[in-house]
Each structure stands twice: as C-alpha cells, then as structure tokens.
Amino acid sequence: MKNDTITPMTTLSPQPYKGTRDWYPEDKAVQNYIFATWKKTVEQFGFKEYGAPLLEPLEVYAAKSGDELAGEQTYAFTDRGDRTVAIRPEMTPTVSRMVAARRQELPYPARLYSIANFMRYERPQRGREREFWQLNVDTFGADDVAAEAETLLLADEIMKAFGASTNMYEIRVNSRELIEEMTRQYLGLDEVQAGQLVRLIDRKNKLPAEVFVASVREILETDEKVARLEAVFSAESIETLPEGLAGGAAAGRVRELFVMLSSLGVSSVRFDVTLMRGLDYYTGTVFEVFDVDPENNRSLFGGGRYDGLVGMFGVEPVSAVGFAPGLTTTELFLRSHNLLPDLRATVDMYVASVGDTVLQTLQLAATLRSRGISVETDTTGRKFDKLIKMAEKKGATEIVFVGANEIESGEYKAKNLTTGEERQVA
Template identity: 35%
Template sequence: MAPKSTQPLKGFLDKYPQEMAFLNYLIDTVKSVAALYGFEQYDGPVVEPLELYVGKTSKEILEEQAFTLKDRNDQALMLRPEITPSLARMVAAKAQELTFPIRYFNYGLRYRYEAPQKGRNREFYQYDFDIIGSDSLLADIELLSVAVEILKELGGTQDTFVVYINSRSEMNAFFASIGLREDQYRPVLQAIDKRDKVDDEVFINLLVKCGLTTDQTREITQLLAEPDDYKKNFEPIMQLAQAYGIQDYIQVNPMITRGLDYYTGFVFEAKSKIGLTRSLLGGGRYDNLVASFGARPLSGVGFATSDTVLEEFVKDINKVPDLQTTQAPVLVTVFDQSLQKLSIETAALLRRAGIKTELYMNMDTLQKQLKYADKKNIPWVLIIGPEEAKNQNVVLKNMPASSQQICILEDAVGIIKNS
C-alpha cells in the first residue's frame, strides 16, 4: 500500500506558525484600520443554502466555482464563496432593530473552486467592509479611504498601487445614450470587464456578439480610449477624495465594472502597479440586496480583499515584516526530576507576572535545553540547578548577548519586563 500523501488538497494550504504569524499580521492590520473608522465586527455561517446565492452572486461563482453539498434532508448547501449575501440576510432579519447606517467588517474563510495561481487559492481568508443604510457619496468615499488606508498600512504607496473607480449607473446612462437595449447592458459590461485581457479584435468581436452596431461599438471603444468627458461625472466624489487626502490614489476608469451581479452603482478596484495582475481589492454599491429578502430597501456599499492577494502585494513591494513565531520570550529549564516541581512553580510565577513563559518538557541535558531555546529564538532562559535552589536564586541567561547573571527571581522578572 502506498503511503498516504502529506500534502493538502489542491488550492488549500497548511499554515505552520510562520504562515500563521503573517496571517495574524494581516488580520491585525485590517482590524486596526476597522477600529480607526468605527467599523463593528460580525460573522455569518460558513455553510448557507445554495438558494441564498442565486441572483446574489456572479453566474461564474454559481456555475463554476461553487463548493456544494447536500444535507441529510437533501437540501442543497454551499460553502460560502463570499459573505455579502449572508450580511444582507442578517440585516433583513433585524432591520427593525438595527441603527442605520451600520458599519460592519468581517474576516473569515471563503471557498471558491478556482484554478490555484499567484494570489488565488480555493480556500482563503477574506476581509469585508460594508456600510448599509446610506446612499450618500460619503459612504462610498469612506470605504475608498478604508481601502487606501489598509494598503498604505501594509507599506503601499502611490508608486505601488492605484484605486480605479467607475459607476454601473453612469455606464448604463451612457449605454442608453447610444441606443443600447437594457438587456444588452449586462453582457456589454461583462465584455468591457475583459477589455484589458484581450486584444482589439477579440474585444470588438465580444461587443458584436452582444448585438451592437458598428456605431455603438465605435462609441464604446472611444469611451474606453478617451474617457475625459466621462470623468466629469465623477467630480463630486473626486472633490471628496481631496478632502480625505486620497485623491492621488484614485483614478476614474470606465473599464472597471466588477463581476458580481448585485452591484448597481459605484464600483471600484485597487490594482498593483508592480507584480500582481489581479485586483488587490474591489467592491461597489448594491441597492437591491437587502430588499430581496422582503425587508425595506436599504442601500449598501462594500468591498473585499483576501489574504492571498495582500500577501503577494506585500512580497512584491518588499515590505514583508520580520515576524517572530515564538510567543514566549522566556524558557524555564528543568534540571532534573527532583527540581521539576520548583521549575513548574517558577514558570507559574512568571506567568502570573504577565510574562509569556515556556516550560521545557523533557528531562534532557542543560546543553540540549539551551540549544532548543536558541533554535526557537527564545531570548531569555531561566535556569534553576541544585545550587540555585539551595540559595533561592536563579541563573538568568541572555541568549542573544551570550551572557548570564545570578539573581533572585523577583529581580529576574524586572529585568525581563524591562528588556
């Protein structure tokens, strides 16, 4: 029998302490920005009824990327590919109790059956920010500012990322002005979304397949190539961006349409200027999502990003922090069986003093215990041998400095705390 594989499923990742340290760094950064902007944390189920997502996420996610299963009652279920439909359901459930506008953020696991590649996995942590209950431009610009702040906190600058903005409602108005039927809006937006991935001939063929005339095709290609007049529609939000001090990070781009079906107005994406080609984050306004659950209409705007793209971005801009996985700065050694109880009591005292402490587990030589501390980058080692036990003191060893001193335990606590 062949040995069992030690590898995780394709697109799923094991996270050892070093990877968890980086994930926690991302989470802490996002939570810090969320707190600065007054966002409250929430969460929803990892598994939802499949029907929750019908009409509330993209056709691509439903038909090609869904992780589906059935319960024992034969109900179709789905591992959440995103959380916005769950949020809309939750808001609709307590619409009479909540104080609007609400400012919510979430981080947690998402699942999409995509082709694993740089910046993309099948299981990933996603970070979502949403404001629901306000149709003000201030909600849009507030989220833009949050997005910029997160990327800046991770080391991004004007030279390394840009946030593109657009509006589906403005695009729809343009489509109407050139004579498109409403049933053509969506397929044309989908074609425009692919513009920067295909050459001119392929793009024109995509528009022709949408039923566009030669004149309509020319109007759209001209808009994408020369959007100066179109940009005037965004002067109000650009003025607000200036007040927020983020105007240099924002650019109007009519090619940004976003793929999720529930977006109705303002949309945006952040792109890296170096390295990663896929979006760093993206979102937009959704006006009909909460009402689809039978609640009163509530306009919402939100965006999401993920650990996979943020990790690649931080690597691309050479801003990976020096993260230590060792949580305990002190190792208490165990000299022998007769002194084990004293070592346990010493470790307990250090922990009561608020010092993170690891107690060595095995009856090994002192040399081996010191080697263990060195390999784990533990800076302080506290040694209690027979002589120290007799004199009621300890040996405190500073590993990086290769020095040590004999002192009473209370003094050792002070030295460690002040280091």
C-alpha cells in the same frame, strides 16, 4: 482502547486537501499581522465586527452572485436533512441576510466588518486558493456619496497601514449607473446587448485585442456606435467623457466623489470607464485597487455599491456599499514590495530543567507566568547546548536553567540569548 500500535489499513496522506493550506506558526503569524492591521484600521472608522455561518442555502448565491460563482465554483452539497447548502464563497449575501433579519433594530448607517474564510472550487494558482480569507467591510443604510468616499478613504488607509506608498497601488473607480446610461441612452442598446457588452468589457484584459474588437463590433452593430464607444474608452477622467455622458446624473455623482476624495488626500485614485466588477449585484460606484508593480500587476481587491441585496430577503431594501480585500493577495503584495515586518514568534523565557528538577522547573515557570511573563518549559533532560539551541529556535528572549545548585541557593539566573547578559530572577 489502547491502540497506538494499530497500523491503519492504508496510510493517510500528510498533505492538506487540494487548494487549501496548512498554516504553521510562521505562516499564521503573517496571517495574524494582516488580520490585526485590517482590524485596527476599520475600527478606527467605527466599523463593528460580526461573524456569520459557514453554510448558507445555495439559492442565496444563485439569486445575485452571477452564474459562475453560484453554479460552478461553490462547494455545494445536500445535507442529511435534504437541504441544498453551500460553503460560503463570499460574504456579501450573508451580511445582507443578517441586515434583513434585523432591519428594524440596527443603528444606521450600520458599519459592519468581518474576517472570515471562504471556499470556491477553482483551479489553484499563485494568489488563488480554494479556501481563502477575506476582510469584508460594508456600510448599510447610507445612500450618499459620503458613504462611498469614506469607503474609498478606508481602502486607501488600509493600504497605507501596511506601509504601502501611493506609487505602489492605484484605485480605479467607475459607476454602474454611468455604464447603464452609456449602454442604454448613449449607445441605444437593448437590455440583452447592454448585458453582453458589460460582460465583454469585464473580460477585456483576458481576450486578444482583435477578438475583443470583433466582439464589440458584433454587439454594437454599427460603426457609429463603435466610434461612440471608442470615444468613451479614450476618456481618462469624468471631464473628458463625451458630452452626452459627462453631463448626466451618474457622471455628476462620480465627479462629486472625486472632489471629496481629493479633499481627503486620497491621491492614488483614477476614473476607469472600463472597470466593470464581475458580480451581478453592484448598482452604483464600483472600484478596484491594483498593484501597479509591473511584476505583480493584478487586482488586489474591490467593491462598490449594491443597493439591491438586502431586499431579496423579503424586507424593504437597504442601501449598501463595501469591499473585501483578500489575505493571499495582500500577502503577495506585501512580499513583492518588501513590506512584511519581522514576525518571528517569541516567548519571554525558556525555563529548562537540568537533572532531576522537573517539579521545580514547573513551579518556577508558574511563578514567572503569574508575573505576566510568557514562559515555555523544557523538562526533556537534554544537554545544555541542545537546550540553548531549542530556546533560540523557539524565539525565546532568555533562558533559565533549573539545576540542583539553583534549587539549593534559591537563585535563578536568566541569560539573554542575544546579548549573553545574565540577571537574577525569583
């Protein structure tokens, strides 16, 4: 019962679980700043916030997220009721499930967002933790290019809301439909070859050039097809694609998207035919936002159109387009570009008792709070200089001492800890 003197058998480690972080107030302030910036920007576009369960049945991920994510990277386990569940490694299947459950009632296009944590069993490294936080922004029930244009505009606005200038990042855009046309019609590959080629291109930057070239040759089989693929790769815009592709329906849609983005002032965008996005569920436009700083050249986040997921839950399909920026990559981007504002936590007043004045200290604090002022009390009985030091450390704007003299006179002085100015309170 009263067991504060019992020593546990083994000492427990004060370190957080591998790949996760403790968010002390100064770290949490950065997190909150990023969350608040996301929230404000997406709500300006009419997106409404939702929340979702931490666990899902594992098969939700097995179906469409790709083997790696469902198989090796999930925190999956069997619950006490013998269900195989996973801590969500991403939000897209969950929000698709939620849309399926209310398919008839939702107001379309349904613009939904969430800010939530996820877990993946990956090797922890810079910018990648096992527990991570993401914004998820999705529009359901809008088939038109306008939905994609507003999605990309929103991604661009998020970057600008953090103070990023257009020379710091680049939005690369491709189309899964265009890739389908390229692999099947233009290159004449069968479904298996097409899948192999897509996965290979997706890993292009992780492979030595000669390995990539040899693997391409192996899949395509003929020099003529290799030459055709090279012609595609050399296209830096839709206009410079080989004729057989540039005139197709998929290219037309991409072209329409770029016209809209240009009219909307989204200038950091470019076509990139090698952009694949790893996940299996994308069906149309895909995009990724890259940090163009050579020191920090990495994908910040991405997204695209995935029209097939809602239909997996036993209802008629609902089209969808969205993206998901992560907290950690955003924080790294902001730090490397010096975009993080001063986020020191503050409190308006530090009310400290001097002598036997604990009760009066608490009472004064309560009075000040009732006026909307945030107040932290100190009833430790520490000396003046220690009280001032602590008030400063806690980010207080002013300090008020409650001593016998103040109580007798009923006059309390608030001293500004930066300027030294004093003013009467209460």
